[in-house]
Amino acid sequence: xxxxxxxxxxxxxxxxxxxxxxxxxxxxxxxxxxxxxxxxxxxxxxxxxxxxxxxxxxxxxxxxxxxxxxxxxxxxxxxxxxxxxxxxxxxxxxxxxxxxxxxxxxxxxxxxxxxxxxxxxxxxxxxxxxxxxxxxxxxxxxxxxxxxxxxxxxxxxx
Numbered sequence: 348x349x350x351x352x353x354x355x356x357x358x359x360x361x362x363x364x365x366x367x368x369x370x371x372x373x374x375x376x377x378x379x380x381x382x383x384x385x386x387x388x389x390x391x392x393x394x395x396x397x398x399x400x401x402x403x404x405x406x407x408x409x410x411x412x413x414x415x416x417x418x419x420x421x422x423x424x425x426x427x428x429x430x431x432x433x434x435x436x437x438x439x440x441x442x443x444x445x446x447x448x449x450x451x452x453x454x455x456x457x458x459x460x461x462x463x464x465x466x467x468x469x470x471x472x473x474x475x476x477x478x479x480x481x482x483x484x485x486x487x488x489x490x491x492x493x494x495x496x497x498x499x500x501x502x503x504x505x
Contacts, residue, residue: 373471380467385460391432392464394423395449395457398433403446405438416503432456 378389387395397412398404410420424447427433432453435445449457472481495501 373468376471377464377467380463381460384463385456387456387460390423391427392457392460394427395432395453396461398447398449399454399457402448405444405446407444409447410503414501414503427453 374389377392381387381389381392385392393413394409397409401408406417406421406424409424410417413420424433424435428435431450434448434450436448438444438446476484
């Protein structure tokens with residue numbers, strides 16, 4: 348898709364369509380790769396990576412990061428616990444919530460899967476865009492995400 352001008356609002360529907368379709372295709376391709384090599388799906392990988400990078404996160408922190416409901420997030424964490432990849436510990440600051448952590452097995456899994464994920468992204472994105480295009484897209488999407496999050500747009504209501 349070729350966009351005529353950056354200030355032309357008529358291109359926004361096409362931008363939206365391209366953005367969503369690219370996200371879906373990348374997500375599905377990485378999902379297939381992670382499942383084949385590590386027995387996990389992309390959503391599990393993303394949660395495991397977040398928990399590794401944010402020790403003592405709460406379910407509410409995950410829900411806010413991924414813009415999904417608390418209930419769905421809690422069920423996702425339940426599955427990770429059943430699989431032996433994450434644990435909940437009491438939150439001394441708030442008895443109504445738990446602090447989340449990866450198990451040793453969860454750490455090993457996310458580290459191995461991260462190599463697969465990175466290589467897959469490099470092949471899929473790097474094979475289609477040059478470095479300056481990747482940098483420009485990353486900058487534009489980070490700015491858009493920041494603006495949306497700053498205004499609380501797209502957060503689940505429940």
